[in-house]
Amino acid sequence: MAVKFPDESLKRFDEIVRRYPKKEAAMLPVLRLAQEEFGYLSAEAIDYVARIMETPVAHVYGVVTFYTMLNMKPVGRHHIQLCRTLPCALAGAEKISALIKAKLGIGVGETTPDGKFTVSEVECLASCGSGPMMQLNDDYYENLTEAKVAEILEKLK
Amino acid sequence: MEKILLRNIDAPDSHTLAAYRSRGGYRALERALREMSPERLIEEIKASGLRGRGGAGFPTGMKWGFVPKDSPKPKYVVCNADESEPGTFKDRVLIEKDPHAIIEGTIMAAYAIQSHTAFIYIRGEFSFGAKVLEKAIDEAMQAGYLGKNILGSGYDLDIILHRGAGAYICGEETGLLSSLEGGKGWPKVKPPFPATHGLFGCPTVVNNVETLASLPWIIDQGAARYAAIGTEKSKGTKLFSVSGHIRRPGVYEVEMGYPFKRFLEEDCGGVPEGKKLKGVIPGGASMPVLRADEIDGVRMDYESFQAAGTLLGSGGVIVMDESACMVRAAWNIARFFAHESCGQCTPCREGCHWMEKIFRRIEHGEGRKEDLDLVLSVSGNIMGNTICPFGDAAAMPAAAFVKKYREEFEEHIRQKRCVVLAA
Numbered sequence: 349m350a351v352k353f354p355d356e357s358l359k360r361f362d363e364i365v366r367r368y369p370k371k372e373a374a375m376l377p378v379l380r381l382a383q384e385e386f387g388y389l390s391a392e393a394i395d396y397v398a399r400i401m402e403t404p405v406a407h408v409y410g411v412v413t414f415y416t417m418l419n420m421k422p423v424g425r426h427h428i429q430l431c432r433t434l435p436c437a438l439a440g441a442e443k444i445s446a447l448i449k450a451k452l453g454i455g456v457g458e459t460t461p462d463g464k465f466t467v468s469e470v471e472c473l474a475s476c477g478s479g480p481m482m483q484l485n486d487d488y489y490e491n492l493t494e495a496k497v498a499e500i501l502e503k504l505k
Numbered sequence: 506m507e508k509i510l511l512r513n514i515d516a517p518d519s520h521t522l523a524a525y526r527s528r529g530g531y532r533a534l535e536r537a538l539r540e541m542s543p544e545r546l547i548e549e550i551k552a553s554g555l556r557g558r559g560g561a562g563f564p565t566g567m568k569w570g571f572v573p574k575d576s577p578k579p580k581y582v583v584c585n586a587d588e589s590e591p592g593t594f595k596d597r598v599l600i601e602k603d604p605h606a607i608i609e610g611t612i613m614a615a616y617a618i619q620s621h622t623a624f625i626y627i628r629g630e631f632s633f634g635a636k637v638l639e640k641a642i643d644e645a646m647q648a649g650y651l652g653k654n655i656l657g658s659g660y661d662l663d664i665i666l667h668r669g670a671g672a673y674i675c676g677e678e679t680g681l682l683s684s685l686e687g688g689k690g691w692p693k694v695k696p697p698f699p700a701t702h703g704l705f706g707c708p709t710v711v712n713n714v715e716t717l718a719s720l721p722w723i724i725d726q727g728a729a730r731y732a733a734i735g736t737e738k739s740k741g742t743k744l745f746s747v748s749g750h751i752r753r754p755g756v757y758e759v760e761m762g763y764p765f766k767r768f769l770e771e772d773c774g775g776v777p778e779g780k781k782l783k784g785v786i787p788g789g790a791s792m793p794v795l796r797a798d799e800i801d802g803v804r805m806d807y808e809s810f811q812a813a814g815t816l817l818g819s820g821g822v823i824v825m826d827e828s829a830c831m832v833r834a835a836w837n838i839a840r841f842f843a844h845e846s847c848g849q850c851t852p853c854r855e856g857c858h859w860m861e862k863i864f865r866r867i868e869h870g871e872g873r874k875e876d877l878d879l880v881l882s883v884s885g886n887i888m889g890n891t892i893c894p895f896g897d898a899a900a901m902p903a904a905a906f907v908k909k910y911r912e913e914f915e916e917h918i919r920q921k922r923c924v925v926l927a928a
């Protein structure tokens with residue numbers, strides 16, 4: 349199936365491009381839009397973005413692989429991104445990580461077979477005073493304890 | 506101490522235009538546009554002694570002064586809201602609680618260099634912050650602080666909120682500009698500096714969130730009042746974000762020159778549970794750690810931290826008590842840099858991975874006698890041999906951990922295990 353923005357997204361695409369002094373500067377917001385629309389950036393989605401951005405496919409690949417938030421693989425409906433950097437580690441992030449992996453039965457970088465959860469470990473999310481912390485899709489969850497994490501996962505299951 | 510940066514954050518609905526205006530917000534901008542020429546505004550900020558809060562501490566007014574006045578090209582201002590330095594979470598507070606102070610400051614900076622397009626580059630993970638800023642920009646536009654003919658002054662400005670997509674190096678100003686141009690966040694060799702060759706080769710000023718948020722108060726209250734705060738060379742107040750083994754973590758506004766030990770013990774409540782302080786990183790993970798015995802007499806300003814062998818950096822204070830393993834801490838930071846190196850320069854790309862690997866094997870009981878000198882030599886090979894300061898930022902803390910806690914590293918190697926966490 350050929351990927352293509354529906355009219356609503358095409359309108360947004362035009363708005364985004366119009367905002368910038370040069371079209372090429374709109375690359376990140378357009379890739380984000382594509383990721384929202386298609387779930388992840390498949391080879392077809394990347395081809396499509398290259399076409400509408402009027403730039404070589406190789407350039408788009410270079411950009412997509414550079415940024416951690418752009419995904420070339422599908423991610424679960426609930427994307428858990430646990431911070432692993434020093435302040436959170438000092439606050440006990442490793443224990444939280446072990447618990448999440450055990451509860452979901454998957455490792456870091458993996459998705460549960462039902463496609464519900466993906467677990468990632470990420471670098472500092474600028475919430476170091478309230479560690480351990482994680483980002484669940486768009487939202488921050490801070491001052492995590494094992495009990496709190498168990499409760500969050502239970503609710504989502 | 507009178508609060509400058511955190512003056513609004515506890516007010517109800519502090520993020521709204523109404524709350525900001527009721528507390529004197531945008532008054533300074535009105536004055537600047539009515540009464541001050543761009544040159545005069547630059548002079549005023551020079552006189553205030555304000556230095557950039559993004560890490561390097563470069564004088565803000567002087568940076569603006571480098572922008573050519575007669576360039577036929579468009580000029581740009583970029584607010585650096587990429588905040589990704591481990592241990593740093595001060596800009597996020599301003600973004601979420603006082604977005605109009607950032608916007609007012611950004612307009613002032615743009616007016617000073619006569620730019621008509623400004624960007625706020627916010628790290629991709631800050632979804633909530635991006636929503637708050639987007640809303641605040643809309644409000645400012647509706648109220649006539651942005652757009653055409655701002656407050657009847659004839660001056661036009663648009664602010665574009667640009668969201669990143671996850672990459673620490675996009676906080677480095679030339680990496681940021683590459684990213685904003687639509688590519689990988691690859692830093693560029695300086696010179697030329699952004700002030701003459703920035704975004705799309707045009708004159709560009711990049712300033713940190715906290716720097717810009719300081720401007721409205723300075724213009725409202727006058728440069729002289731600001732310059733009266735702090736020390737001879739470090740003026741005003743600075744935000745410090747405190748994390749790790751500390752009783753009261755959080756964001757603090759501190760007058761430059763405040764005693765560091767007193768800050769940790771009294772303001773932040775000291776190390777919890779009667780444990781002993783082992784080390785503290787004062788300026789984010791890129792800066793060398795200080796041992797507990799090195800903080801006596803250190804003051805919280807650029808010069809004093811430098812004299813102590815470290816740097817103020819972003820003001821990200823990471824506290825470690827005696828239960829922390831310094832090998833593990835060094836490994837954690839080295840892993841961060843190995844993960845975030847953009848890969849353009851060989852010494853940085855290879856060296857960061859080497860350091861990560863060596864620290865990892867020492868922590869896991871597989872260290873070799875020659876490993877410590879190896880780290881120092883790898884670190885030495887990175888220093889000064891890279892396109893951007895990321896290389897030094899990775900090399901300096903690694904070397905500092907090894908030099909300052911050498912015995913602990915040697916003990917790990919001798920006993921072939923972690924001697925701290927196992928205890």
Ligand SMILES: Cc1cc2nc3c(=O)[nH]c(=O)nc-3n(C[C@H](O)[C@H](O)[C@H](O)COP(=O)(O)O)c2cc1C
Pocket residue numbers: 556557558559560561562563565568585586587588589590673674675676677678679711712713714716717893894895898
């Ligand atoms: C590796 C690296 C990461 C940086 N990250 C940030 C950042 O997240 N936010 C920031 O404001 N400055 C960051 N900087 C500093 C910027 O390059 C630049 O100096 C700063 O934004 C200038 O603003 P200022 O003069 O107001 O401090 C970083 C620098 C380096 C070398």
Ligand code: SF4
Pocket residue numbers: 674691692845846847848849850851853854891892893894895896
């Ligand atoms: S020093 Fe490192 S991060 Fe900076 S340009 Fe070179 S490889 Fe990239």
Ligand code: FES
Pocket residue numbers: 431432433434435436437471472473474475476477479481591592593
């Ligand atoms: S270290 Fe986890 S948010 Fe900063």
